[in-house]
Every structure is written in structure tokens, then in C-alpha cells.
Amino acid sequence: MSDDTRLTFKEMCARFDVTPRTLRYYEYIELLSPEREGRSRFYGAREQVRMELIMRGRSFEFSLEDIRQWLMIYENEGTEAQMRAWVVMATSQIKELANKRRQLDEAISELTRLRDNTQESLANLP
Numbered sequence: 001m002s003d004d005t006r007l008t009f010k011e012m013c014a015r016f017d018v019t020p021r022t023l024r025y026y027e028y029i030e031l032l033s034p035e036r037e038g039r040s041r042f043y044g045a046r047e048q049v050r051m052e053l054i055m056r057g058r059s060f061e062f063s064l065e066d067i068r069q070w071l072m073i074y075e076n077e078g079t080e081a082q083m084r085a086w087v088v089m090a091t092s093q094i095k096e097l098a099n100k101r102r103q104l105d106e107a108i109s110e111l112t113r114l115r116d117n118t119q120e121s122l123a124n125l126p
Contacts, residue, residue, distance in 0.1 A: 006035070006042040016051050026054065031068055060093055 007015060012034075013023055026032045027041075031054055034041040043051070050071060057067040070089060074082040 006044050007048065009034075009041045009043075012041075012043045012048075012051070015048075016055055018055075026051075026064075029064060029068060031064065031071065060090075061097065062089065062093060 009020070009023065012018075013020055016023075023032070027034065032043070032047050032050060034043045034047055036042075053071065054064075054067055057070070058064075062070075066089060070082065070085055073085050
């Protein structure tokens with residue numbers, strides 16, 4: 001791999017808008033495995049793609065452990081197995097997000113009702 005496709009630690013943080021602490025943590029839990037040259041870390045195409053997948057997974061509120069296991073499926077079993085696992089994971093996450101949306105809708109409704117009642121009470125004060 002040529003050097004121009006590799007990112008330094010600092011470049012990786014900037015590209016994905018993560019803190020150094022986050023990037024180190026992803027390495028610690030083995031989501032990422034940068035190349036090391038002395039004390040320097042370099043992130044090639046594989047690590048950059050993995051980071052894109054991690055960030056996408058986090059945006060859908062998947063746990064880091066779920067993401068790690070899903071990435072491991074590709075490593076151990078290949079693309080088809082990973083795609084099948086993705087369908088199962090996505091279906092489960094859609095249900096979870098729909099449940100959270102329902103809870104948020106209920107909370108918004110209750111908060112709106114309480115606000116309106118309070119506003120009405122204020123309007124009726126002498």
C-alpha cells in the first residue's frame with residue numbers, strides 16, 4: 001500500500017471527527033489495528049473502511065460490541081455471512097429504534113400536555 005493512502009493518527013481523528021481517546025479506545029477493543037512504525041500509527045485503506053463502518057453503525061445506535069462481532073464475521077466467514085448477519089442485526093435494530101421513537105413520542109406528548117396545563121394555569125392566575 002502506498003504511503004498516500006495511509007493516514008496518521010491525527011489525520012484519522014480529523015477525517016472521522018473523533019477524539020484521540022475514541023480512536024485509541026477503538027484500537028484497545030480491537031475494532032482497529034493500525035500499522036505501527038516505532039511510536040507512530042498509520043491507518044491504511046482497510047482500517048479507514050472499518051472506521052467508516054464503525055461510524056455508520058454508531059449512527060444507527062449499534063453497540064460497539066455488535067459492530068466488533070459483525071466485523072469479525074467478515075474476517076472469519078466472508079462477505080455473504082456478514083451480509084446475512086447484517087440483515088438480522090438491522091432488523092433487530094429497526095425494532096429497537098421504533099420502540100425508542102414510541103417512547104419519545106409518549107414523552108413529548110406528556111410534556112406538551114403538562115406545559116399546556118401549566119400555561120393555562122398561568123393564564124388563569126389573578
